[in-house]
Amino acid sequence: MALLEVEDLTVNFYTQDGTVNAVDNLTYSIERGEKFGVVGESGAGKSVTALSLMRLIDSPGHIESGEIRFKGQDILSMSEDEVRSIRGNEIAMIFQDAQTALNPVYSVGEQIAEAMRHHLDYSKSEAKEETIDLLAKVGIPEARKRYSDYPHEFSGGMQQRAIIAMALSCDPDLLICDEPTTALDVTIEAKILEEIESLAEEFDTAIQLITHDLGVIAEICDRVMVMYGGKPVEKAPVEELFYDPKHPYTVGLMSSIPRIGDSTDRLQTIPGKMPDLVELPPGCSFHPRCPYAEEACTLSEPELLDTKTGKPASEVGTNHSAACLAYSGDLTGELDYSVTVNEDSKSNAPASQITGDNQ
């Protein structure tokens, strides 16, 4: 049994403009200690998945159907009390905006210590000592002195570290990080990612990392799910995703990021814009932007298929899956792109480059 199993999750938001199908029939699982990435652009439904796990979807949002099993227990059918005891304790979350996660009127140390006492039954002084230890561990200098500082006395990077400390304080089994470093400068980002990674390793914590940044995914994750228009379009181990992407959207995304050392003048682009979730295009939602779209793509909606066998993807047996008609044999043409992996002289690592008729 995987640590987390999400099955057929569907979340809608009821707005004035109509029903927004934020997440549609989403299935994935995360193993203990695994680092699972969720990548996509705005409106892909990434953050909604995170909020659903914590059962934090508020009106006008509604979890329509599906199951979210954590250690085998369905979070969606738990009582509010049961959910609360899991939240922050067994599942912790790091948001992009550290400021909103810290209470401005309590000192940073107190907040963390309080969370620990609440969840772990520590005495006051135990909790304080543990907190100082943890603050030092996440790289906050002068931890003992800074214990009693208020959030506003911390810089952005320090606040984010404090949030990490808070998230780890109860030794969670699953850490959900939603764009944890997006608001930070790149030198600070590098440090924080490194800390999240090594702490997760140390505590054997599984991570669900949600981001728009493929660089961050490449650095941290073992396995990745790419989302588009509320649906997963590809799931693969990280190396396969980068060096052998199977879905045209993933291919487009990979080739539109500027890469250092690549001297081509023009970037490849994905034409058009993200679809409107109120009115998703029929068939494959990517078809208006897909260079390989055919008539069939406007008619039938592709399901996630094992890219090797063409059979429906299963959480257990499937390694690499993609939701594209090319894998069910319903496409007459071929996905005509190629990935060349070059040996990068500077880093000795392969750097992939994708070419195709994406233009």
Added chain:
Amino acid sequence: MSEPILEARGLKKYYDTASGFMDSMLGRSNKVKAVDDIDLELHEGETLGVVGESGCGKTTLGRTMLRLIEPTEGSVYYKGQDLTELSSSELRDVRTDIQYIFQDPFSSLNPRMTVGDIIGEPLDIHGIAEGQERDERIYELLETVGLNPSHSHRYPHEFSGGQRQRIGIARALAVDPEVIICDEPVSALDVSVQAQILNLLEDLQEDFGLSYIFIAHDLSVVEHISDRIAVMYLGKIAETGTTDEVFEPPYHPYAEALLSAIPEPDPLWDGEQIYLSGSVPSPIDPPTGCRFHTRCPRVIQPEEYNMPQKEWRQLMDFKQRLLTSDSLKSIAQVTDETVDLDSITRDTLDELIRREFDLPMQLSDMQAEQVISQAVDRLTEENFEDARALVADGFKSPCEQVDPELQSTGTTHRIACHLYDDDPKQPGATNTSDAVADD
């Protein structure tokens, strides 16, 4: 090379944060040195990337160059004409030649204006076109930036982020400028849309012979679009050169750290990341000498010392901490409550301090070891003043004393760092690969 089309000379922008009567009476001038003595040249048809992290002054620089913000000192020349000397009506005329694109093009605009009016406004202000001609120009501009002319009656909120940025670009193009200063034009956009806008900017540059100053925090974007790059740190330029020069050694240590920190979109990439000490200091009271010395992994050792570079960096961190603290709590790592700092023995304190700063119990350099051990003696007596004096005097880097000037390391490449001083006494001046190996 030809005369630059736009040029900054000794440009400064200081903000006064003195918060009132008491401050000014006591002569406390809290000047934020957002842009501090910058020289910059933009040549015709090129893209100059200006990159740096938040608070480095890049946006202030961009705005000062167009006098959207008045510079404190210095000059900005456009085709030889000093913009800082112009009257406001003369300046208005020049603004048809130099335009500015913001990260969010509509933050300052009336949401009730149609797209046509947004693009038409500069035409009206500068009396460029009216009536039928004005409409046609608007349609043409919309088409130029890849939008449907029939959209000119719509309102900004009806457009996606990428389309809005296209409208912002059309508005800038309306007056047929020569130079556009682009301030983080793609940082709020999704990756796939970002690529579209970057391509559009490149196409327009070619079609209309534009010159760009491209301000951004994202190094991969800057690398992609720029011919030349200036890397800023705390109000100053740390390194400047062609894109290739900046992305290859020799590096300014800050630029090097910045490059190493970019998360590469390749899972097997295993380049070494350089981590910096501490955080960016306040621009109100920037560090003396080289502003990067408080964090620089390569900060230079005094001639009399010889120790691994990492150890020296840690000693500098220790010094900085000690100079600003007056309690043992903030310099010794105490995670165990049984340790009482008020009655601590010398040896325990010694150990705790070295643990906090990751220093060996015996420094590799005997002379430096003497300094730190005497400082610990003083600290055991809680004599902070003498301890501070000891380390201030004993651990003094040349980097703290003299502000490094930008100096040429190639015809177009310039770096502001003492490692590249000609003075052969400085370590690293002749052999920079040594310094690399130390990290």
